[in-house]
Amino acid sequence: MSQHVSCNDCSLSPVCLPLAVAPAQMDQLDNIIRRGRPLKRGEHLYRASDNFESVFAVRSGAIKTYVVSPDGEEQVTGFYMPGEVLGMDGISTAHHVSNAKALETATVCEIPFSQLENLSQQIPTLQHHFFSLMSDEIRADRELHMLLSKKSADDRVASLLLSMSARHQRRGLSSHSFRLPMSRYDIANYLGLAVETVSRIFTRFQQKGWLEVSGRDIEILDRASLCGNAPDTGTVEIQL
Amino acid sequence: MSQHVSCNDCSLSPVCLPLAVAPAQMDQLDNIIRRGRPLKRGEHLYRASDNFESVFAVRSGAIKTYVVSPDGEEQVTGFYMPGEVLGMDGISTAHHVSNAKALETATVCEIPFSQLENLSQQIPTLQHHFFSLMSDEIRADRELHMLLSKKSADDRVASLLLSMSARHQRRGLSSHSFRLPMSRYDIANYLGLAVETVSRIFTRFQQKGWLEVSGRDIEILDRASLCGNAPDTGTVEIQL
DNA sequence: CGACGCGTTGAGGTGGGTCAAATAAAGTGG
DNA sequence: CCACTTTATTTGACCCACCTCAACGCGTCG
Numbered sequence: 001m002s003q004h005v006s007c008n009d010c011s012l013s014p015v016c017l018p019l020a021v022a023p024a025q026m027d028q029l030d031n032i033i034r035r036g037r038p039l040k041r042g043e044h045l046y047r048a049s050d051n052f053e054s055v056f057a058v059r060s061g062a063i064k065t066y067v068v069s070p071d072g073e074e075q076v077t078g079f080y081m082p083g084e085v086l087g088m089d090g091i092s093t094a095h096h097v098s099n100a101k102a103l104e105t106a107t108v109c110e111i112p113f114s115q116l117e118n119l120s121q122q123i124p125t126l127q128h129h130f131f132s133l134m135s136d137e138i139r140a141d142r143e144l145h146m147l148l149s150k151k152s153a154d155d156r157v158a159s160l161l162l163s164m165s166a167r168h169q170r171r172g173l174s175s176h177s178f179r180l181p182m183s184r185y186d187i188a189n190y191l192g193l194a195v196e197t198v199s200r201i202f203t204r205f206q207q208k209g210w211l212e213v214s215g216r217d218i219e220i221l222d223r224a225s226l227c228g229n230a231p232d233t234g235t236v237e238i239q240l
Numbered sequence: 241m242s243q244h245v246s247c248n249d250c251s252l253s254p255v256c257l258p259l260a261v262a263p264a265q266m267d268q269l270d271n272i273i274r275r276g277r278p279l280k281r282g283e284h285l286y287r288a289s290d291n292f293e294s295v296f297a298v299r300s301g302a303i304k305t306y307v308v309s310p311d312g313e314e315q316v317t318g319f320y321m322p323g324e325v326l327g328m329d330g331i332s333t334a335h336h337v338s339n340a341k342a343l344e345t346a347t348v349c350e351i352p353f354s355q356l357e358n359l360s361q362q363i364p365t366l367q368h369h370f371f372s373l374m375s376d377e378i379r380a381d382r383e384l385h386m387l388l389s390k391k392s393a394d395d396r397v398a399s400l401l402l403s404m405s406a407r408h409q410r411r412g413l414s415s416h417s418f419r420l421p422m423s424r425y426d427i428a429n430y431l432g433l434a435v436e437t438v439s440r441i442f443t444r445f446q447q448k449g450w451l452e453v454s455g456r457d458i459e460i461l462d463r464a465s466l467c468g469n470a471p472d473t474g475t476v477e478i479q480l
Numbered sequence: 481c482g483a484c485g486c487g488t489t490g491a492g493g494t495g496g497g498t499c500a501a502a503t504a505a506a507g508t509g510g
Numbered sequence: 511c512c513a514c515t516t517t518a519t520t521t522g523a524c525c526c527a528c529c530t531c532a533a534c535g536c537g538t539c540g
Contacts, residue, residue, distance in 0.1 A: 067382055075386040089382060091375035098382060117368060121361055128357060134374040135331035141381035142307055142329060142338060146315040148388040149432025153528065184487060192389025194529055199488055215487080393496065424519060434497055439520055455505080455519080 005059075006030050015083035015170055016057055017111070020129030028119060029126070034110040035059075039102040045086075047099045052090035054110045058082050061106025062181035065098045066189075076190040079103070079182055081167050088134055103181040148192050156191040157201045158226045161211070165220060176223070180216040245299075246270050255323035255410055256297050257351070260369030268359060269366070274350040275299075285327075285340040285348060292330035294350045298322050301346025302421035305338045306429075316430040319343070319422055321407050328374055343421040388432050396431040397441045398466045401451070405460060416463070420456040 007018045007030050021029050034054075038061075039045060045056060045063060056063075063080040077098055080086045090096040091113065120127035147156055169175035180187075184202075188195045205211040210226055212219035220226065247258045247270050261269050274294075278301075279285060285296060285303060296303075303320040317338055320326045330336040331353065360367035387396055409415035420427075428438040445451045450466055452459035460466065 067386060069386060069390075073390060075382075075390060077382045077385055089375055089378045092372035092379070093375075097379050117364065117371070120367065121364060124357065124361060127360065127367065131357070131370070131374070132332035134371070134378065135329055135333075138329045138374065138377050138381065139332070139337050141378065141385070142315075142317045145317055145381070145384065145388070146307060146309060148385070149429075150309075150313060150315060183485095189389075195486090196488080196530085197528060203488075423517095435519080436498085436521080437496060440496095443520075 005035065007033065010059070012057075012059065012083040012171070017085070017126075017129070020125045021123060022125070025123055028123070032112060032115040032119060034112070036108065036110055038105055038107045039063075041102055041104050043102050045100040045102065045108060046096050048096050050096045052087075052094055052096050052113070054112045055085055055087040055116070056100070057085050057109045057111065059107040059109055062103040063100050063106055063108070064103050064182060064186055065100045067098045074189065076186050079186075079190070081181075082171060084167075085133055088137060103186070153191075153193050153197050154201055154204075156193065157187070157198060157205070160187060160191060161218065161220065162223075162226060164218075165223075176220040178218055180218060183216075245275065247273065250299070252297075252299065252323040252411070257325070257366075257369070260365045261363060262365070265363055268363070272352060272355040272359060274352070276348065276350055278345055278347045279303075279342040281342055281344050283342050285342065286336050287339045288336050290336045292327070292334055292336050292353070294352045295325055295327040295356070296340070297325050297349045297351065299347040299349055302343040303340050303346055303348070304343050304422060304426055305340045307338045314429065316426050319426075319430070321421075322411060324407075325373055328377060343426070393431075393433050393437050394441055394444075396433065397427070397438060397445070400427060400431060401458065401460065402463075402466060404458075405463075416460040418458055420458060423456075 007013050007016075007026060010016070010018075013019065018026060018029065048067065058080050060082055062082075063086060064076055065078045065080065065086060066074050066076045068074050078086070080100075086100060087096065089098055116126075116130070120130060147159055151159070164178065164180065165175045168178045182190075184195050184198050187193075188198045191198070202211070202213050205226075206213050208222075208225070210220075210222040212221060247253050247256075247266060250256070250258075253259065258266060258269065288307065298320050300322055302322075303326060304316055305318045305320070305326060306314050306316045308314050318326070320340075326340060327336065329338055356366075356370070360370060387399055391399070404418065404420065405415045408418045422430075424435050424438050424442075427433075428435040431438070442451070442453050445466075446453050448462075448465070450460075450462040452461060
């Protein structure tokens with residue numbers, strides 16, 4: 001079993017880290033990356049208070065991140081799909097500040113951060129790409145800020161669906177038909193809504209003929225109407 | 241008029257960029273930093289769609305950042321106080337994605353980003369510090385996410401006050417008595433509330449004896465009760 | 481089969497929004 | 511420094527989007 005797939009052979013390389021590295025230097029990046037065993041659904045990739053040592057790129061499956069407040073309530077802070085990088089919020093604290101849990105069977109590439117920093121000293125484009133990745137995350141959070149503070153429940157759900165659609169498309173998959181990796185509970189929690197509200201909105205969107213919903217399987221029938229709900233035109237890029 | 245204050249002489253250096261740079265290399269950092277003329281209240285430091293060339297450290301005064309959605313509504317995304325760095329959300333796009341506007345007369349240090357990247361290649365601690373800064377921003381956004389998605393209006397306002405208090409303290413100023421640089425409108429917008437709600441909460445907190453409020457002047461009388469409202473215990477660090 | 485997790489649906493309550501209007505504060509031109 | 515406009519802030523009355531509570535259907539797994 002070739003758990004050691006090189007970045008060169010990985011179908012995600014155009015949307016993942018390697019896009020910042022010239023072929024000649026690919027081996028250097030490849031050498032510091034660790035490919036671990038697959039995570040089973042529900043397994044943790046890391047937990048808050050674990051030492052921060054690495055960031056992770058999702059290879060397959062899906063991961064959710066969440067924080068738990070002192071009074072024990074959970075806040076889902078993001079969903080990470082193949083080609084996306086997570087764990088960057090722990091850099092400044094030496095320990096992770098959130099938890100990361102597999103939503104379904106998932107494989108990840110582990111990138112030891114101190115080695116990545118070293119490599120970034122040698123490969124300026126890699127340094128720049130990492131700054132960009134973090135910048136993207138900040139920008140996505142700004143979008144989310146507006147979504148949570150100004151938009152209706154309908155807008156929030158529409159926006160999430162369009163985001164998932166865009167991220168599928170980025171990987172070369174269908175943008176109109178896909179399966180959500182997360183539960184209604186996670187969606188609601190992430191968007192600051194009650195589960196019941198999310199469920200009702202799904203049925204309403206379906207009644208309006210905008211979606212075909214069957215459990216977690218989604219088919220987008222009328223993207224324009226969904227966009228009308230979501231603030232962002234066309235290229236919704238909420239990276240969450 | 242010595243608009244060119246060196247980082248060495250700046251009272252903010254322990255909380256700003258220089259903390260990551262050894263004295264021997266301070267000059268290199270100092271040389272790439274540009275000190276501009278002061279901004280007047282209401283003036284823009286940059287606007288969305290301006291080319292992204294620099295990040296900025298606030299030297300005095302206060303700056304707010306905001307985005308404007310396609311349908312014209314404004315979302316305040318952050319408040320930046322002396323010693324804090326803003327503009328990092330533009331790195332990946334080559335243009336700024338938000339607007340930055342002075343809330344009161346303010347001076348900033350401009351740090352051309354490409355030169356900062358070059359310097360980071362030579363000074364590993366500087367590279368690390370910048371990663372940390374961005375990581376902090378992401379972490380703060382996570383906190384804000386929970387605030388907006390799970391917490392009551394009271395909690396949100398309390399949390400903002402405690403955050404402002406903590407940031408004053410970090411600069412060696414009073415943590416219990418300070419002046420808010422932003423309007424009620426900005427607070428409400430940032431926290432996803434109506435102005436009226438914010439105003440009512442201020443009066444209510446005052447009635448309970450938790451605060452002394454006079455316009456934008458705040459005195460914190462009962463921190464414990466405020467913390468009880470805000471989820472975060474003690475060291476509230478919401479960096480926003 | 482029974483139990484548990486997940487999703488949906490209905491009925492009813494409320495935190496915080498909206499609208500309206502008064503008051504205070506800040507700017508502006510003379 | 512004053513009258514005058516504009517912009518903040520506060521307060522009150524009313525209402526609605528979304529939450530809560532409760533019940534039910536449906537897989538699936540021991």
